[in-house]
Amino acid sequence: MAKITVKDLATGEMYDRDMTAEENEAWLNDVQNAKDKEAAEAKAATDKAALLAKLGITADEAKLLLS
Amino acid sequence: MATGRVPTTANSPLTVKGDLFTFSTASAKLAVGANDTALVADSTQSTGLAYKTKGVFNGLTTTGDTIYSSSGTTQARLGIGSTGQVLTVASGVPSWATPSSGGLTVIDTSTVANTSTTLTISSIPATYKHLLVVGVGLQTSGANDGDLFVRVNGDSGNNYTLQRMHIITSTVSGYGSASISGISCMGSMARTADSAASLGEVAIYIYNYASTSDYKAIIAQGGSMNNGATTWVSSRGTWRNTAAVTSVSLVDANGTNLKAGTYITYGWN
Numbered sequence: 483m484a485k486i487t488v489k490d491l492a493t494g495e496m497y498d499r500d501m502t503a504e505e506n507e508a509w510l511n512d513v514q515n516a517k518d519k520e521a522a523e524a525k526a527a528t529d530k531a532a533l534l535a536k537l538g539i540t541a542d543e544a545k546l547l548l549s
Numbered sequence: 550m551a552t553g554r555v556p557t558t559a560n561s562p563l564t565v566k567g568d569l570f571t572f573s574t575a576s577a578k579l580a581v582g583a584n585d586t587a588l589v590a591d592s593t594q595s596t597g598l599a600y601k602t603k604g605v606f607n608g609l610t611t612t613g614d615t616i617y618s619s620s621g622t623t624q625a626r627l628g629i630g631s632t633g634q635v636l637t638v639a640s641g642v643p644s645w646a647t648p649s650s651g652g653l654t655v656i657d658t659s660t661v662a663n664t665s666t667t668l669t670i671s672s673i674p675a676t677y678k679h680l681l682v683v684g685v686g687l688q689t690s691g692a693n694d695g696d697l698f699v700r701v702n703g704d705s706g707n708n709y710t711l712q713r714m715h716i717i718t719s720t721v722s723g724y725g726s727a728s729i730s731g732i733s734c735m736g737s738m739a740r741t742a743d744s745a746a747s748l749g750e751v752a753i754y755i756y757n758y759a760s761t762s763d764y765k766a767i768i769a770q771g772g773s774m775n776n777g778a779t780t781w782v783s784s785r786g787t788w789r790n791t792a793a794v795t796s797v798s799l800v801d802a803n804g805t806n807l808k809a810g811t812y813i814t815y816g817w818n
Binding site for chain 1: 656657659661664665666667668669670671672673674693694695696698703705722730731737798800802803804806807
């Protein structure tokens with residue numbers, strides 16, 4: 483189980499505790515979302531490079547076309 | 550009847566209410582002083598006595614109390630203020646007041662040490678207008694990219710809105726969502742193998758956090774050197790809840806621990 487560090491400003495205490503099942507599920511969801519985002523960004527970069535190659539232009543030339 | 554220097558009615562020099570019978574080189578009368586003056590020793594006087602405006606010698610009841618003039622020579626007690634208050638002037642007299650503008654007060658400084666995936670700062674006092682959390686030297690213990698999220702009051706539901714702009718080196722991207730589970734702060738945190746000399750930083754503003762009638766606007770800006778590339782994120786989101794914010798959580802979405810970083814929480818008036 484992943485842990486949370488808690489700083490309680492009422493007491494000044496700082497301690498680690500296990501996540502609750504709900505917190506752990508939410509955190510695992512965050513991790514999956516981050517991985518999905520990273521994969522999507524990598525795919526977008528690959529697709530962009532492939533399209534530029536197909537068109538036979540550079541990224542700067544593509545920007546010029548869109549400006 | 551001989552009575553030494555004690556005067557009899559017949560030879561008394563006392564003639565007016567309040568007169569005192571005293572002595573210099575001979576018997577002498579000391580007339581009563583003005584209202585609110587006190588008799589004090591004064592070696593410059595022939596009798597060694599004088600009526601003078603009272604000094605600061607009474608009225609104090611509590612540690613930190615001060616005495617001031619409420620009007621002319623009239624003294625008044627000013628009780629000590631509370632922590633964080635400053636001495637100011639209102640209606641011509643001093644008073645203690647909470648700073649009304651421009652003040653940042655450090656509420657907390659916490660450093661993570663690779664023991665957990667989340668840092669939660671709880672029991673935040675409701676005594677400020679806004680909150681600012683500044684994180685420096687931020688790093689994940691993971692080997693891959695991963696964001697840092699901010700959440701409030703432990704709410705991990707899709708109860709936030711988000712508009713996010715992300716720049717990696719010089720490539721700009723962005724997205725928005727009306728229903729998401731946290732506010733993106735970093736894009737990609739510095740990985741465990743990244744240089745300790747160039748880790749991440751973030752600034753998170755939470756406006757009107759103690760309000761119980763408004764949704765809470767959150768603005769986060771952060772960046773890092775991640776796997777050799779500079780990355781920067783600017784996010785604006787809303788926690789769609791009117792409850793006062795009492796805790797703030799920083800969540801490593803990389804799937805690993807928060808390896809390094811110091812978070813300083815400020816109250817902002």
